[in-house]
Amino acid sequence: MKHTLLSICLLIFTSLTAFSQTGKVYDNLTVSSKILNSERKFSIYLPPDYETSERSYPVLYLLHGAGDDHTGWVQFGEVLHIADKAIKEGKATPMIIVMPDADTGRRGYFNTIDGNWKYEDFFFEELVPYVEKTYRIKGTKRFRAVAGLSMGGGGTFMYALHHPEMFSSACPLSAYVGPLTLDDMKTRFERTGEKYKESEMQAYFDQHNAVSLVNSLDAEKVKSVRWFIDCGDDDFLYEGNSLIHIAMRKKEIPHEFRIRDGGHTWTYWRDSLPVVLGFVSDAFHQY
Secondary structure, eight states, X not given: OHHHHXXXXXXXXXXXXXXXXXXXXXXXXXXXXXXXXEEEEEEEEEOTTGGGOOOOBOEEEEEOOTTOOTTHHHHTSOHHHHHHHHHHTTSSOOOEEEEXXXXXXXXXSSBOTTSSOBHHHHIIIIIHHHHHHHSOBOOSGGGEEEEEETHHHHHHHHHHHHXXXXXXXXXXXXXXXXXXSHHHHHHHHHHHTXXXXXXXXXXXXXXXXXXXXXXXXXXXXXXXXXXEEEEETTOTTHHHHHHHHHHHHHTTOOOEXXXXXXXXXXXXXXXXXXXXXXXXXXXXXXX
């Protein structure tokens, strides 16, 4: 009888412990960058069973917007609570989430036109190899995804379009798709006092406008990425997101396109994150 009671107590304790297990977020990590000549900060979410298992995990690179840094999704996006809840409810598979800082030194996820700031090179040549060596990450296309909001949505488009061989899924939220026209880009450079040749600006525009890239790239390469595009009906970036949807439809590129009630706010993006986690999990599994 005592043995039976002890077994029951141990079973209850084990169940409660597993149920109460939570993930962990570290938000002040750094990686040395020779490309950017600086220490680059990043945050990371480790799923609830990371410390008690020996398995490797899929990874989501989650990009912040302008005005935030690597702590944006932690502080305002509630990534710990939302990811834990989605995993516990079986709506998302356990995954590692990496949130890099693109606000220190110069703001943005792209290489600059003058070549003096190569953030995209840092991301692919230094950050990704570092985190996928340091943590137990499945470092293949199928188990790698990228998502982000606003400026980070633009980074999501660029990274997945420039490197479709790297990501199984891409989820731009309220994305800045780049200057909508070459004249818009010229105006921006005029405001900052930057002067470039017409050919230089055209080449940079062609590589950093998501609509232009969708129209020019091999459709099969773009199709190799699963796309989830989400933008609020009151968002000031609605036009670019709508144009991307139209361009993909014309080229018959499968994608999910969502317009919900809302604007360019954290309230909107917090509601988007559980859907994103479920969407990328479908690729991590055999959907």
